Amino acid sequence: MNYLDLSKEKLEQLLDATNEEFKAIRAKGYSVDISRGKPCSEQLDFGMEMYNLGDSLKHMPKNYRNYGMLDGIPEMKKLFGEMLGLNADEIIVCGNSSLNLMYDTVQRNLQFGVCGQTPWNKIKTKFICPVPGYDRHFAICEHFGIEMISVPMDEHGPVMDIVEKLVALDDTIKGIWCVPKYSNPTGVTYSDEVVERLAKMETKAKDFRIFWDNAYCVHDLGDVTDPLLNIMDTARKYGNEDRIYEFTSTSKITLAGGGVSCIGCSENNKKDILSHLTYQCISYDKVSQYIHYIYMKDMDHLKEIMNKHKAIIKPKFDKFENAFLEEFGLDSNIAKWTNPNGGYFITLDVYKGCANRVYQLCKEAGLTLTKAGAPFPYGQDDADATLRIAPTFTSDSDIDISIKILICCVKKACLEKLIGDKN
Amino acid sequence: MNYLDLSKEKLEQLLDATNEEFKAIRAKGYSVDISRGKPCSEQLDFGMEMYNLGDSLKHMPKNYRNYGMLDGIPEMKKLFGEMLGLNADEIIVCGNSSLNLMYDTVQRNLQFGVCGQTPWNKIKTKFICPVPGYDRHFAICEHFGIEMISVPMDEHGPVMDIVEKLVALDDTIKGIWCVPKYSNPTGVTYSDEVVERLAKMETKAKDFRIFWDNAYCVHDLGDVTDPLLNIMDTARKYGNEDRIYEFTSTSKITLAGGGVSCIGCSENNKKDILSHLTYQCISYDKVSQYIHYIYMKDMDHLKEIMNKHKAIIKPKFDKFENAFLEEFGLDSNIAKWTNPNGGYFITLDVYKGCANRVYQLCKEAGLTLTKAGAPFPYGQDDADATLRIAPTFTSDSDIDISIKILICCVKKACLEKLIGDKN
Numbered sequence: 001m002n003y004l005d006l007s008k009e010k011l012e013q014l015l016d017a018t019n020e021e022f023k024a025i026r027a028k029g030y031s032v033d034i035s036r037g038k039p040c041s042e043q044l045d046f047g048m049e050m051y052n053l054g055d056s057l058k059h060m061p062k063n064y065r066n067y068g069m070l071d072g073i074p075e076m077k078k079l080f081g082e083m084l085g086l087n088a089d090e091i092i093v094c095g096n097s098s099l100n101l102m103y104d105t106v107q108r109n110l111q112f113g114v115c116g117q118t119p120w121n122k123i124k125t126k127f128i129c130p131v132p133g134y135d136r137h138f139a140i141c142e143h144f145g146i147e148m149i150s151v152p153m154d155e156h157g158p159v160m161d162i163v164e165k166l167v168a169l170d171d172t173i174k175g176i177w178c179v180p181k182y183s184n185p186t187g188v189t190y191s192d193e194v195v196e197r198l199a200k201m202e203t204k205a206k207d208f209r210i211f212w213d214n215a216y217c218v219h220d221l222g223d224v225t226d227p228l229l230n231i232m233d234t235a236r237k238y239g240n241e242d243r244i245y246e247f248t249s250t251s252k253i254t255l256a257g258g259g260v261s262c263i264g265c266s267e268n269n270k271k272d273i274l275s276h277l278t279y280q281c282i283s284y285d286k287v288s289q290y291i292h293y294i295y296m297k298d299m300d301h302l303k304e305i306m307n308k309h310k311a312i313i314k315p316k317f318d319k320f321e322n323a324f325l326e327e328f329g330l331d332s333n334i335a336k337w338t339n340p341n342g343g344y345f346i347t348l349d350v351y352k353g354c355a356n357r358v359y360q361l362c363k364e365a366g367l368t369l370t371k372a373g374a375p376f377p378y379g380q381d382d383a384d385a386t387l388r389i390a391p392t393f394t395s396d397s398d399i400d401i402s403i404k405i406l407i408c409c410v411k412k413a414c415l416e417k418l419i420g421d422k423n
Numbered sequence: 424m425n426y427l428d429l430s431k432e433k434l435e436q437l438l439d440a441t442n443e444e445f446k447a448i449r450a451k452g453y454s455v456d457i458s459r460g461k462p463c464s465e466q467l468d469f470g471m472e473m474y475n476l477g478d479s480l481k482h483m484p485k486n487y488r489n490y491g492m493l494d495g496i497p498e499m500k501k502l503f504g505e506m507l508g509l510n511a512d513e514i515i516v517c518g519n520s521s522l523n524l525m526y527d528t529v530q531r532n533l534q535f536g537v538c539g540q541t542p543w544n545k546i547k548t549k550f551i552c553p554v555p556g557y558d559r560h561f562a563i564c565e566h567f568g569i570e571m572i573s574v575p576m577d578e579h580g581p582v583m584d585i586v587e588k589l590v591a592l593d594d595t596i597k598g599i600w601c602v603p604k605y606s607n608p609t610g611v612t613y614s615d616e617v618v619e620r621l622a623k624m625e626t627k628a629k630d631f632r633i634f635w636d637n638a639y640c641v642h643d644l645g646d647v648t649d650p651l652l653n654i655m656d657t658a659r660k661y662g663n664e665d666r667i668y669e670f671t672s673t674s675k676i677t678l679a680g681g682g683v684s685c686i687g688c689s690e691n692n693k694k695d696i697l698s699h700l701t702y703q704c705i706s707y708d709k710v711s712q713y714i715h716y717i718y719m720k721d722m723d724h725l726k727e728i729m730n731k732h733k734a735i736i737k738p739k740f741d742k743f744e745n746a747f748l749e750e751f752g753l754d755s756n757i758a759k760w761t762n763p764n765g766g767y768f769i770t771l772d773v774y775k776g777c778a779n780r781v782y783q784l785c786k787e788a789g790l791t792l793t794k795a796g797a798p799f800p801y802g803q804d805d806a807d808a809t810l811r812i813a814p815t816f817t818s819d820s821d822i823d824i825s826i827k828i829l830i831c832c833v834k835k836a837c838l839e840k841l842i843g844d845k846n
Contacts, residue, residue, distance in 0.1 A: 036490070044488040051480050051710075057471065065467040067459070067679045095518045096708040103703040107530060111544075111567070121534075121544065136702075143702040144534070256490045258710030279559075279566040280526040285519040287474075287681030288711060 003334045003351070003414065008422045015415040021408050022365065030366030032402050037184070037344035038393040039256050042312050046305065047255040050295040057290070064286040070277060071270070072262070073286050075293040080262040082299050083217050084246050085230040091264050092273065094284050098249035098261035102211060103140050105245055105263065108276050109174070110144060114207040115242065115272045120146075120174055128166060128176040130158035132347060132375030132386050134184040137177040137213070141377070148377035149173070153183065157190035160197040171204035175211055181228045182216040185347045185375050185388040187340025189226035199235035199243070212246040218306050219252060221314050222341040232264075241266040250292055252344065253305060260285075260292045316391040316399055320346055323403045334414040337389075346389040347375075348406075351414040355384045361409035367402055426757045426774070426837065431845045438838040444831050445788065453789030455825050460607070460767035461816040462679050465735050469728065470678040473718035480713070487709040493700060494693070495685070496709050498716040503685040505722050506640050507669050508653040514687050515696065518707050521672035521684035525634060526563050528668060528686065531699050532597070533567060537630040538665065538695045543569075543597055551589060551599040553581035555770060555798030555809050557607040560600040560636070564800070571800035572596070576606065580613035583620040594627035598634055604651045605639040608770045608798050608811040610763025612649035622658035622666070635669040638766075641729050642675060644737050645764040655687075664689040673715055675767065676728060683715045739814040739822050743769055746826045750834075757837040760812075769812040770798075771829075774837040778807045784832035790825055 006014070039047075064073055071077065072093025081088040094101055106120075113119040126147040129138055133153070141148050151162045157180070167173050178198070180190040190198075198210060212231060220226075235241045242265075249261035263273065296302050321339050328335040334351040350358055355372040362369050370388040373379040394402060429437070462470075487496055494500065495516025504511040517524055529543075536542040549570040552561055556576070564571050574585045580603070590596050601621070603613040613621075621633060635654060643649075658664045665688075672684035686696065719725050744762050751758040757774040773781055778795040785792050793811040796802040817825060 038490055041485060044485070047488060048480065051476055053474055053476065057474050062464060062467070063680075065470065065678050065680045067461055067674075069680075097704045097706070100704045107534065111530065111533065136705075139702050143699070251490075255488050255710060257486075257488045257492075257706055258708040276566070279562050281520045281523045282559075283520070283680055285681040285708065285711060287678060288708060 001329065002331050003418060006418070008419060011415055011419050011422070015412065015419060018408060018412045018415060022361070022412050025405055025408055026365045028366070030401055030405065032366060032394060032398045032405070033368040034390050034394055034402050035368045035370045036393065037252075037390045039252055039309075040312065040393050040395070043309055043392070044255060046308055047253075050254055050291055053291070053294075056294045057287075060287070060290045064290055067282045069283050069286060070274060070281065072284065073289045073293070076260060076262070076289045079293060079296060079298065079302075080248065080264065083302070084214055084248060084262075084264045086232055086246065086264040090232070090266065090270065091262050092270065092277070093260060093262045093289055096249070096251070096259045096261060096288070098213070098215065098247045098251070099136055101247055101261055101263050102137070102213065105211070105273070106140055106144060106146070106175075108273070109207075109209070112276055114209065115268055117207040124172050126170065126173045128158070128163060128173060129377050130176070130178065131377070132185055132381075132388070133177060134179055134213070135370070135374040137211070138377045150377055153186055153188060155188055157183075157188060157194035160194055160201075164197065164201045167201060167203040167205070167208060169204060173203075174205055174207060175209045177211050177213065179213050179215060180231070181214060181226060182219060182340055182343025184215070184343065185345035187338045187343050187345065187347070189228055189341070192227075192229040195229035195231050196234055199231050199240055200238045203243070208243060210244050212244055214246055214248045215252070216343040217248055218302060219309070219344070220306065220342045221310060221317055224341075226341050232266075242268050245269065250296070252309075253302070254292060254295065258288070260289055313392045316394070316396070317346065319399050320389060320391055320403060323407065324348070327407050334418075335410055344390060344392055346391065348387045348389055348410075349385050350387060350410050351385070351417055353384045354410075354413040354417050355381060355387050357413035357416070358387060358406075358409050361412055362405055365405045365409060367405040367409075369406075424752065425754050426841060429841070431842060434838055434842050434845070438835065438842060441831060441834045441838060445784070445835050448828055448831055449788045451789070453824055453828065455789060455817060455821045455828070456791040457813050457817055457825050458791045458793045459816065460675075460813045462675055462732075463735065463816050463818070466732050466815070467678060469731055470676075473677055473714055476714070476717075479717045480710075483710070483713045487713055490705045492706050492709060493697060493704065495707065496712045496716065499683060499685070499712045502716060502719060502721065502725075503671065503687065506725070507637055507671060507685075507687045509655055509669065509687040513655070513689065513693065514685050515693065515700070516683060516685045516707065516712055519672070519674070519682045519684060519711070521636070521638065521670045521674070522559055524670055524684055524686050525560070525636065528634070528696070529563055529567060529569070529598075531696070532630075532632070535699055537632065538691055540630040547595050549593065549596045551581070551586060551596060552800050553599070553601065554800070555608055555804075555811070556600060557602055557636070558793070558797040560634070561800045573800055576609055576611060578611055580606075580611060580617035583617055583624075587620065587624045590624060590626040590628070590631060592627060596626075597628055597630060598632045600634050600636065602636050602638060603654070604637060604649060605642060605763055605766025607638070607766065608768035610761045610766050610768065610770065612651055612764070615650075615652040618652040618654050619657055622654050622663055623661045626666070631666060633667050635667055637669055637671045638675070640671055641725060642732075642767070643729065643765040644733060644740060647764075649764050655689075665691050668692065673719070675732075676725070677715060677718065681711070683712050736815045739817070739819070740769060742822050743812060743814055743826060746830065747771070750830050757841075758833055767813060767815055769814065771810045771812055771833075772808050773810060773833050774808070774840055776807045777833075777836040777840050778804060778810050780836035780839070781810060781829075781832050784835055785828055788828045788832060790828040790832075792829075
């Protein structure tokens with residue numbers, strides 16, 4: 001049903017019915033949260049298997065227990081390297097939070113500059129933010145007063161015609177945030193052409209850096225993984241390997257509350273980072289690193305682990321996608337959603353001008369969504385259309401409730417808007 | 424034997440013998456390192472008991488496995504609170520490195536200012552550095568370009584007449600580094616009067632902060648712990664509770680390569696820190712925090728753990744102290760050493776102008792000491808007299824070798840100097 005073709009009378013008739021439904025739902029006093037990309041309890045049960053240690057720590061090299069080895073243990077450098085397509089010696093294994101690493105990397109560049117260049121604090125630094133994107137990336141920029149320039153995402157990644165023009169002209173643009181695989185929140189994996197153009201493009205700023213947050217590099221939902229061109233190899237072809245900082249973590253492989261993270265980068269960047277890190281830290285938690293290595297072992301075993309996760313969370317994605325399809329079909333013009341092949345999110349685009357209202361209505365009905373606008377710099381979604389859904393954390397029964405509330409609120413908000421537009 | 428009373432002939436005679444001894448030692452090709460305060464293998468064996476987990480993780484609250492709880496798990500907040508004499512709600516439990524916390528705290532204040540005050544980056548920030556002190560504290564200042572003002576330590580702590588005058592007059596002095604108990608490297612525990620004066624003193628800078636690195640709060644070597652006045656309680660009496668940042672970690676209780684750290688502070692400071700930390704991190708490793716809690720349990724059990732450490736390391740301190748006493752006695756005027764009641768270091772003061780020479784000679788003979796000058800800002804020990812000895816890491820047999828080399832090199836350097844002075 002194409003809602004745009006409906007008469008005012010028909011819309012009002014549908015709204016009446018939807019209002020009744022909304023009242024009935026609200027009366028139930030539900031309380032459900034699909035706002036954050038958190039693993040569910042069954043997934044964390046897998047992660048806890050990591051601590052069935054048996055004798056494994058007996059084989060841990062004894063020096064791992066002491067200070068030292070600032071760039072991490074060789075076993076995890078190798079494994080993270082394989083996950084990211086980097087050499088082990090391009091990895092620094094850190095604490096449990098890759099967000100912490102990204103924040104620290106921005107802060108370090110603000111304070112000290114990159115590889116001997118002018119500190120970013122000394123200029124009016126700007127970042128390119130593909131939208132919709134990850135709210136915590138944008139929050140880092142906002143917190144540091146870094147100006148954010150939104151660039152739209154399409155199904156191939158950020159629109160490169162715009163990105164290339166911006167970075168070629170403005171040497172105060174120092175970075176771009178990228179979640180290149182199963183992007184947060186759209187699920188898009190960057191095409192080979194986008195990766196190549198990012199790796200190759202001319203940048204006015206010599207110290208321009210791509211913050212390549214490969215958070216979902218092994219987080220498939222489909223049978224086949226989305227292919228992602230190796231940006232470091234590609235950048236190296238053009239002599240631009242210093243442009244790339246890669247990040248990932250095991251937060252959604254082992255434990256969100258106790259994983260291991262890493263930064264991967266060129267030799268020059270690694271040297272630059274370590275030259276500051278050595279004042280900040282003597283070493284990260286190498287015992288945790290070793291326990292992670294023992295549990296994850298190698299890429300084959302990691303795939304087995306991720307298949308167990310997929311078996312738990314894929315049905316949750318399916319439930320949302322199937323319910324949307326059944327309710328709205330493909331030509332409603334009031335709801336369009338993604339069917340991601342991996343990652344942690346579905347993006348739901350509703351009729352222009354309705355996303356905030358949907359968020360508010362859901363809140364009234366007991367469903368917490370990510371705040372409308374959150375996937376945009378400064379929380380500003382000019383179209384007021386995009387909502388992010390995080391299906392993983394919620395139990396199966398709460399998923400059904402979430403879907404019921406969400407669909408009702410989308411209909412109510414959009415019908416109100418369409419009727420208002422006709423007045 | 425008072426070396427200062429000896430004739431030139433006698434000095435030369437002693438030097439000849441010492442040179443023979445030095446040659447013989449050097450010929451052995453020793454390689455021993457007493458440069459860093461690292462736990463030894465037996466101590467780390469204790470720490471590994473932490474991972475004899477049994478069923479203990481079954482009782483861990485399930486939400487600890489997921490994102491969230493930025494200020495840490497309640498169990499460790501309580502235990503760190505008891506270690507530092509703070510309330511549990513004054514604690515933020517963090518990752519494995521308290522150095523990282525101190526660095527981040529300085530960086531945060533440089534970038535954002537303290538509690539809404541002017542960012543320290545905007546002014547010529549200075550710190551007071553009691554000397555001799557912890558080289559990594561001073562390295563943080565040097566790295567950030569913070570000017571360091573040395574203030575001497577005596578047996579009660581930093582000389583407060585000087586500290587009070589400095590902070591009363593100069594509002595660009597924003598901090599002071601303190602290791603208040605079993606100070607690195609002197610072993611001094613601050614007297615009640617020093618703590619009270621630090622807590623009470625007038626500071627021209629409203630955003631002056633005491634960096635209270637209580638690294639050795641439970642690290643006794645004697646039967647009785649050195650009493651340390653509770654600086655937070657004392658500061659609160661004077662309305663100065665916002666002046667204090669306290670730090671500690673379990674690096675020398677559990678594992679240097681995998682401990683847990685914390686910052687303790689007033690409600691205002693905690694709110695200020697969390698207002699930035701929430702952009703940097705979603706949570707620290709709460710599973711590691713819980714494993715630490717299970718192992719350490721409470722203050723009584725912690726004391727038992729520390730007694731096991733003491734039994735291992737106290738004899739190493741005794742060996743150095745006894746050997747020095749036997750060789751030099753109390754009136755040699757070329758060697759004076761501390762007999763600390765806790766902590767990780769012995770300070771050895773040699774005849775003025777000889778510390779660097781001793782360091783070099785030891786190096787030639789195969790013994791690595793902490794670099795002479797390291798316990799001073801910019802590595803500058805004006806008297807060139809102070810050496811730091813870290814007895815803990817080395818095996819018993821290597822301790823004997825260290826002592827032999829060190830004593831020989833102290834004699835050689837000082838005899839050369841005394842003879843030179845007579846010319």
